Amino acid sequence: MKILLTGGAGFMGSNMIHYLLKTYADVEVVNFDNLTYAGNLENLRDVESDPRYSFIKGDIANAQDVERAVQGVDLIINYAAETHVDRSIMNPRSFVDTNIIGVFTLLEAVRKFNIPKMVQISTDEVYGAVLEGESEERDPFEPRSPYAASKASADLLCHSYAITFGTPVVVTHSCNFYGPHQFPEKMIPLFLCNLMEGKSVPVYGDGQQIREWIFTEDHCRAIDVIAQKGNIGEAYNIGTGYRVPNMEITKKLLALTSRDESLIEYVKDRAGHDRRYALSSQKLRNELGWKPLVNFDEGLERTVEWFKANEVWIGRCRSGAYQDYYDKQYSNR
Ligand code: DAU
Numbered sequence: 528m529k530i531l532l533t534g535g536a537g538f539m540g541s542n543m544i545h546y547l548l549k550t551y552a553d554v555e556v557v558n559f560d561n562l563t564y565a566g567n568l569e570n571l572r573d574v575e576s577d578p579r580y581s582f583i584k585g586d587i588a589n590a591q592d593v594e595r596a597v598q599g600v601d602l603i604i605n606y607a608a609e610t611h612v613d614r615s616i617m618n619p620r621s622f623v624d625t626n627i628i629g630v631f632t633l634l635e636a637v638r639k640f641n642i643p644k645m646v647q648i649s650t651d652e653v654y655g656a657v658l659e660g661e662s663e664e665r666d667p668f669e670p671r672s673p674y675a676a677s678k679a680s681a682d683l684l685c686h687s688y689a690i691t692f693g694t695p696v697v698v699t700h701s702c703n704f705y706g707p708h709q710f711p712e713k714m715i716p717l718f719l720c721n722l723m724e725g726k727s728v729p730v731y732g733d734g735q736q737i738r739e740w741i742f743t744e745d746h747c748r749a750i751d752v753i754a755q756k757g758n759i760g761e762a763y764n765i766g767t768g769y770r771v772p773n774m775e776i777t778k779k780l781l782a783l784t785s786r787d788e789s790l791i792e793y794v795k796d797r798a799g800h801d802r803r804y805a806l807s808s809q810k811l812r813n814e815l816g817w818k819p820l821v822n823f824d825e826g827l828e829r830t831v832e833w834f835k836a837n838e839v840w841i842g843r844c845r846s847g848a849y850q851d852y853y854d855k856q857y858s859n860r
Pocket of ligand 1: 610611612613649650651652701702703704712713714715717729730731732734736737738773797804
């Protein structure tokens with residue numbers, strides 16, 4: 528099977544490439560990535576010489592780039608996205624370009640080249656803040672940030688293409704991911720890197736906002752089962768049920784890095800900050816037989832160990848220096 532995995536140089540995409548190459552001997556994975564600030568080919572250094580892996584630099588919003596890459600592909604998994612809520616508040620435009628026009632461009636290519644299946648990776652944020660209970664797949668979308676609105680728009684496009692054209696697309700709505708290789712702008716890796724350096728951590732507002740967390744490996748297994756068995760035109764929530772206030776995670780990170788609470792710095796809240804997300808993942812569990820295997824504390828310990836062992840990677844991410852890696856490895860090809 529030949530898989531086009533877009534956004535494969537990012538945190539989740541690169542974890543999925545490792546998962547696929549480890550799990551399936553006969554898989555061929557084409558990593559299609561535009562190498563924006565969060566894309567880092569060093570995440571894939573250990574598989575670069577694997578004959579089952581290849582890389583194409585390209586933009587999902589560019590039809591020529593996409594059409595060059597989709598030929599002969601059996602499955603597209605779209606991880607390519609602008610994902611950081613704070614950046615969407617500062618610069619919404621790139622979120623519209625990549626997250627909406629990019630998905631539209633992929634859907635058109637699926638139609639034109641009769642690609643058998645596409646999996647669109649989306650988020651629980653499309654449902655908006657859920658103060659009580661859990662979001663189900665059929666709940667209405669109420670996105671409250673430009674990021675969430677861009678993902679919701681793309682999900683609606685996928686839904687409409689499945690109905691109107693019979694386009695074989697499945698959408699996933701996941702809770703917050705964490706794990707090795709996560710770019711240090713999201714809460715867990717940012718706080719961890721700051722604490723490792725003895726710096727304070729910027730807690731937004733009162734720190735009592737609730738998020739649901741999934742370890743990257745469990746998310747990879749969910750995408751695998753959805754790619755194989757998920758019904759065309761449908762959506763699947765991916766959640767663990769592990770929901771805690773940000774302050775609880777902050778305190779766990781303080782303990783794992785042997786720091787004290789003097790490093791907690793309460794800062795101005797994020798504009799439009801969603802108070803709570805919570806997903807029902809019964810559909811995925813009951814219909815497709817998935818369940819998470821890594822509990823939060825184990826996943827967090829593994830994440831902390833990885834970051835502690837990869838200070839050079841952190842330094843390069845934070846300085847942007849890993850972009851030189853692309854120039855050295857690929858620019859002459
Ligand atoms: O819910 C799934 C989503 O999770 C994904 O779709 C998004 O791509 C991903 O960015 C993430 O969104 P969040 O806004 O929940 O993640 P983030 O790590 O930015 O923030 C997690 C919580 O921590 C949130 O309540 C805001 C808070 N926070 C975040 C940062 C970066 C802080 O208190 N301080 C910070 O510096």
